[in-house]
Amino acid sequence: MTTQSPDTTPLSAASARGCPMHAAASEGVRPLYGAEAESQPYALYEQLRAEHGEVAPVRLYGDVPAWLILGHRENLEVMRSKNFSSDSRNWHAIRNGTLAPDSPLLPITAWQPLVALTDGTEHARLREAVTEGLAGVNRHRLRRYITRYAARLIDGFAGEGKADLVADFARKLPAFVVAHQLGIPESAALAVGAAVSDMISGGEAALAGNQLVVETVHDLVESRKQQPGDDLASRLLAHPQGLTDEEVRQHLRLILVGALEPTANLIANTLRMILTDSRFRGNLSGGQMTLPDALEQVLWDHPPLAVVPTRWATCDIDVGGTQIAAGDMVMLGLAAGNVDPVIRADADKPVHGNRSHLSFGAGVHECPGQDLGRAIAETGIDLLLERVPDVALSISDDQLQVVGTWMSRRLTGLPVVFKPRRQAAPAAAPQRPRQSVQPEPAPAAAAPAQHRSWRFWRR
Structure with a gap:
């Protein structure tokens, strides 16, 4: 499915600018936080899927831009690809110092020498x-x-x-x-x-x-x-x-x-x-x-976890028809991917003996x-x-x-x-x-x- 990137600037220029998702903080991009989004997350996922396809631009606390992966296949692609790192030092917001020092995202994303936040x-x-x-x-x-x-x-x-x-x-x-x-x-x-x-x-x-x-x-x-x-x-x-x-x-x-x-x-x-x-x-x-x-x-x-916000693109790359620039924050939408209509046409139908859900990750x-x-x-x-x-x-x-x-x-x-x-x-x-x-x-x-x-x- 082809979707539109929130930034129409060519990838090379976007990367050079150091904040390739500047448009994601603009009006019209939905926040992933707040009472409405947090009380009805599945309704939000479906709205985002209808508007953007399998990869959607969202805003986090402080109008921090990020990509939310909604598709099951696209989530697996990000989890298994070497083009996405779990090291937040690849994030342009960290490299350029644009993330506020009191941002509530820091306790989750700040790099530590942990198995969950390292590569290679x-x-x-x-x-x-x-x-x-x-x-x-x-x-x-x-x-x-x-x-x-x-x-x-x-x-x-x-x-x-x-x-x-x-x-x-x-x-x-x-x-x-x-x-x-x-x-x-x-x-x-x-x-x-x-x-x-x-x-x-x-x-x-x-x-x-x-x-x-x-x-x-x-x-x-x-x-x-x-x-x-x-x-x-x-x-x-x-x-x-x-x-x-x-x-x-x-x-x-x-x-x-x-x-x-x-x-x-x-x-x-x-x-x-x-x-x-x-x-x-x-x-x-x-x-x-x-x-x-x-x-x-x-x-x-x-x-148990709906979203995992610990992936960052290491190069300019296309995911699900959306252009993602190096340094962008890419969040795994586990809950959204589990109800992707491409793999679950009827979300109410039991899925007996099938462990291909995203709840424990992959790769x-x-x-x-x-x-x-x-x-x-x-x-x-x-x-x-x-x-x-x-x-x-x-x-x-x-x-x-x-x-x-x-x-x-x-x-x-x-x-x-x-x-x-x-x-x-x-x-x-x-x-x-x-x-x-x-x-x-x-x-x-x-x-x-x-x-x-x-x-x-x-x-």
């Missing part, structure tokens, strides 16, 4: 350490830990006959599991999870949340240098690629942010679909869809921890629905609230009711906070679940 040999070095560190996770033991933590959380509200499945389950379960895998003590898991949530949502609590995460990973690295364990922090420190202590700290922080919020959103959105969409739940209970298939459907329809920067997130969501939801098979939403679907930014959206609550039940196992005694990071004992094992009506969902 340096990226390969960091990527090897991270992927091999994650590969050291024992999957059988991981499933046991997820089950035990999930059982403990369910026991916390099973006797009440009501719960908020976002606050009481979806946000807590990833915090416990991911913290354990990294080596963070269980006593600190929920505080770290809340801090990451504050970082993502922004506002006054963002700086304090970031500080707590920084202090936690600093203490973790210092502890594991003295006493290595079977955890990701220890594996990164010992990896042959020789990561510095600061590189290990930064990557542990990156993994916390990259794992907790998306996994919590995946659990919450899947539970919402099960509780509110009779056709979705019917496909599950009737056996036409397994729980892993249900997760993939949610990843198609509600990706050299594809999310290395996606299997961990899937395992937490699948195992946790499976156990929840076994233990509380009569769970039902206590309010109407239109009363549920979703908040978000131009990058992501989150369900604020999911209040449910069910018949009160006894605990499956005695709750583990709370542990005293510790001054230093030490290996945690395994949580108490859960007794066999009493309800098996949902077990056939699992493959």
Whole structure:
């Protein structure tokens, strides 16, 4: 599909000018931020697609111009092409100093020596350490830990006959599991999870949340240098690629942010679909869809991240009929690409067993921890629905609230009711906070679940 570039100047002249998207900040180019855009993002994507095709000019905070990739094929092209860098030092707004020093884009785009923001040999070095560190996770033991933590959380509200499945389950379960895998003590898991949530949502609590995460990973690295364990922090420190202590700290922080919020959103959105969409739940209970298939459907329809703003063109290039100049910011539209009518003529039709969605990216920067997130969501939801098979939403679907930014959206609550039940196992005694990071004992094992009506969902 042919689209019109927001700048009609020839590419060579545009590049030489140093700000080739000057027209993108002009009147008529839609902002990607603001109440309207953030409350109805899919409507905005369709408007942009109708006006510009698969690549659209948009404005960010401070009238900063950027390109938003809307097409599924075009997103993959940008993800896999060497003509687009994840290093923001290629951005003309950074090179020329035109980005305001207090721009809210800086915390997201400022370059750091991280696997997500590097290219070439340096990226390969960091990527090897991270992927091999994650590969050291024992999957059988991981499933046991997820089950035990999930059982403990369910026991916390099973006797009440009501719960908020976002606050009481979806946000807590990833915090416990991911913290354990990294080596963070269980006593600190929920505080770290809340801090990451504050970082993502922004506002006054963002700086304090970031500080707590920084202090936690600093203490973790210092502890594991003295006493290595079977955890990701220890594996990164010992990896042959020789990561510095600061590189290990930064990557542990990156993994916390990259794992907790998306996994919590995946659990919450899947539970919402099960509780509110009779056709979705019917496909599950009737056996036409397994729980892993249900997760993939949610990843198609509600990706944890809607937009990834970390690509910059390294040369003048055509994408989807649009001319993009070297130094332009190019944002991956994951949510928009997942509903591209070229590949999904009927967006309401289930996509069974299809993992070609964009939610985890593609190419050299594809999310290395996606299997961990899937395992937490699948195992946790499976156990929840076994233990509380009569769970039902206590309010109407239109009363549920979703908040978000131009990058992501989150369900604020999911209040449910069910018949009160006894605990499956005695709750583990709370542990005293510790001054230093030490290996945690395994949580108490859960007794066999009493309800098996949902077990056939699992493959």
